[in-house]
Structures are given as structure tokens and as C-alpha cells.
Amino acid sequence: MSIVDNSQNTKLIVFCRFIDQILKSMNNLRTRTSATSALQNPHAVGRSARSLPTLVAERLLQAILEGRLKPGERLQEIFLADEHAVSRATIREALAQLERGHFVERLPRYGARVAEVDTDDIHELYALRAVLLGLASERAARLANDNELQQFDAAVKALEQEAAAGVDAECYTEHVLKVQEALILMAQGKWINLMYESISNQALWHALVRNKGSAFSSVDRRLASARDWRTLANALVRRDSTASENAARALIHASCQFVLQQYKRDHGVSRDKLDYRT
Incomplete structure (x- = not known):
């Protein structure tokens, strides 16, 4: 189903606002304190x-x-x-x-x-992401409150609707990143967010951002991804920590396999074999 650019942009703006509201709500539930000490201290390292x-x-x-x-x-x-x-x-x-x-x-x-x-990089980066997202999902199933889980379920439902409406790969990628951010936040992990962001920067650079959504470049892939997120959301709502972790790992594994197929199709020959000398 084709959607005109203006319609896609409108849907993206609406979706992102929706997720932003969820993230703000989660943050408000986490803490009521305001981090103003750095602003009050003119000698703070962060202000240098x-x-x-x-x-x-x-x-x-x-x-x-x-x-x-x-x-x-x-x-x-x-x-x-x-x-x-x-x-x-x-x-x-x-x-x-x-x-x-x-x-x-x-x-x-x-x-x-x-x-x-190269393909080894893709395998390694996605394997690390799968472990971290799996851990985040397992923790979220145990630690997130009911309101957070309901909001996450609503976010995934919106993601499903966008995939069914036929939004393009770049738009869908933006939506997925917002949903991932909500999941990482629910995990309440001291190190998970930092490590996942660092690894995701590498993986997204290689596989998503560089090719403007190559991990979701087909309609079927976007629909399959939305189904994977639904499986994860259902497990989280049930507070089934084992099923949540497995669903998260399967979700990342599916993205990895698709990206590898795209990479092999586009390159054919390993980049390591190319000569970049002058």
C-alpha cells in the first residue's frame, strides 16, 4: 500500500509524539527529583x-x-x-x-x-544487541509497573498499525527505535542503557542509518517485525520473564538475518578482499 510523503511524515510526527509522551510518563514515574546541582555549580565538569x-x-x-x-x-x-x-x-x-x-x-x-x-561485524554486533535486549526484556517483565507495561503494549499496537498502513522503511525504523528506547527504560538497568546505546550506534550505523532502514526494506519484513514486537509485548504483559527474553533475542536475530541477506546481495565479495591502497 503506497502512502504519499506528506501522509508518512504526518504519521511519523504523530507516532513520535505518542512515544515521547510514554517516555516522559515513565521518567516521571521513576523519579520526582530534579537534577539541578550541575547547573547551580559553575565549576561543574559538565559545563566546561x-x-x-x-x-x-x-x-x-x-x-x-x-x-x-x-x-x-x-x-x-x-x-x-x-x-x-x-x-x-x-x-x-x-x-x-x-x-x-x-x-x-x-x-x-x-x-x-x-x-x-563485513558479515563477521554484523554477526557480532547483533549478537551483543540480542543479549542486552534480552536482558532488558527479562528485567522489564519483573520490574516494570503495570502502567508502564500497558503503555508499552499501546506503543507496540501503534507500531503494528503503522506497519499495516504501509509506511516506508525509514519511517518504520524511526518507530522501532522509539519502542526500543521505551523497553530499555523499563529495564531499570544501571548499565544496560549505556551499553546498548553504544552497541546500537555501531549496528545502526552499519545496517540501519547508513542505508536508511535497510533492516526493514520490504513490506513483508516490516510486518514480520511488528509481529515479533507483538510477541514480546504479550510476554511482558504476562510478566513472563523467560518468554520476554527469548522473544527479544528472536526479534534481534530476525533483523540480523535479514540484514545479512541484504549485505550479501549488495556486496557479493567481502570488503576485506578489496584493495584500498593508492
């Missing part, structure tokens, strides 16, 4: 200015995440220094920061480039 290399690294990372810098694209210091009006030393440090985050890699006799991805 970031370094120039860090600011440049953030600009470059944004370009990578938005697809303006493509995987495998060469990153030459002299051109980047001119573009950002900074020294080559600043660019070198910015690239080193991105290299530590695995967004940039250096090759002998070639220099820095936007990091490539």
Missing part, C-alpha cells in the same frame, strides 16, 4: 568547553551517521583541515578519537578511511 578535536570528531561522526561520508571513503587530513578551518594536528586527534570508537580505521600505505563492515 569541549576540546577542538572533540568538536571536529563530532562533526565528522555526524557526517558518517548521516551517510555523507560513506564506508570506505578516504579521510585525508589536508582536505579535512581546510574544510573545518583547523590544523592537521587537530584533524589527526579527531580521527584518533573516531578510530577508538571504530568509526574510522587506518590502513598501511593508505591512511584513514571511514570503517568498513
Whole structure:
């Protein structure tokens, strides 16, 4: 079913507002305290200015995440220094920061480039995401309150409706990320959110953001994904922690398999075998 762009944008805005209300409600249920101490302390570390290399690294990372810098694209210091009006030393440090985050890699006799991805990367990243989302789901089934579970169930129902309405892959991806955020919040995990966000940044960069929703690029895939989320939501509402964990792992596994199929179809030959030397 085809939907005009304006209709899709309207649906996305409505859905995101709906999920945002759920997230705000959950946050209000979690705590009533206001974190104002940092604002009241002018010497707080969080109020200090970031370094120039860090600011440049953030600009470059944004370009990578938005697809303006493509995987495998060469990153030459002299051109980047001119573009950002900074020294080559600043660019070198910015690239080193991105290299530590695995967004940039250096090759002998070639220099820095936007990091490539292969099937082993996809397997590993999705396996880690499955473990963390499974843990989050198991905890949410035990720890979330009834109101949170009802709100999550309503969010998944809205996701099902969007998939059935035929929204495009990019729009559906945005919806899924909002639902995942709600689930992670319900887990009440001290480290889960931090670790899942870090790994998701890598996986989404390689598989979702870079290709504008390649994990959900077909109508059938989006419908199957919505069914997977329904299975998870039902298990959470029943407070079946084991079934919730298994459903979350199966959900991520299905996404991984689809992404791998897309990757193999689009590339055919492993990127490791390509020669990027000058």
C-alpha cells in the first residue's frame, strides 16, 4: 500500500509524539527529583568547553551517521583541515578519537578511511544487541509497573498499525527505535542503557542509518517485525520473564538475518578482499 510523503511524515510526527509522551510518563514515574546541582555549580565538569578535536570528531561522526561520508571513503587530513578551518594536528586527534570508537580505521600505505563492515561485524554486533535486549526484556517483565507495561503494549499496537498502513522503511525504523528506547527504560538497568546505546550506534550505523532502514526494506519484513514486537509485548504483559527474553533475542536475530541477506546481495565479495591502497 503506497502512502504519499506528506501522509508518512504526518504519521511519523504523530507516532513520535505518542512515544515521547510514554517516555516522559515513565521518567516521571521513576523519579520526582530534579537534577539541578550541575547547573547551580559553575565549576561543574559538565559545563566546561569541549576540546577542538572533540568538536571536529563530532562533526565528522555526524557526517558518517548521516551517510555523507560513506564506508570506505578516504579521510585525508589536508582536505579535512581546510574544510573545518583547523590544523592537521587537530584533524589527526579527531580521527584518533573516531578510530577508538571504530568509526574510522587506518590502513598501511593508505591512511584513514571511514570503517568498513563485513558479515563477521554484523554477526557480532547483533549478537551483543540480542543479549542486552534480552536482558532488558527479562528485567522489564519483573520490574516494570503495570502502567508502564500497558503503555508499552499501546506503543507496540501503534507500531503494528503503522506497519499495516504501509509506511516506508525509514519511517518504520524511526518507530522501532522509539519502542526500543521505551523497553530499555523499563529495564531499570544501571548499565544496560549505556551499553546498548553504544552497541546500537555501531549496528545502526552499519545496517540501519547508513542505508536508511535497510533492516526493514520490504513490506513483508516490516510486518514480520511488528509481529515479533507483538510477541514480546504479550510476554511482558504476562510478566513472563523467560518468554520476554527469548522473544527479544528472536526479534534481534530476525533483523540480523535479514540484514545479512541484504549485505550479501549488495556486496557479493567481502570488503576485506578489496584493495584500498593508492
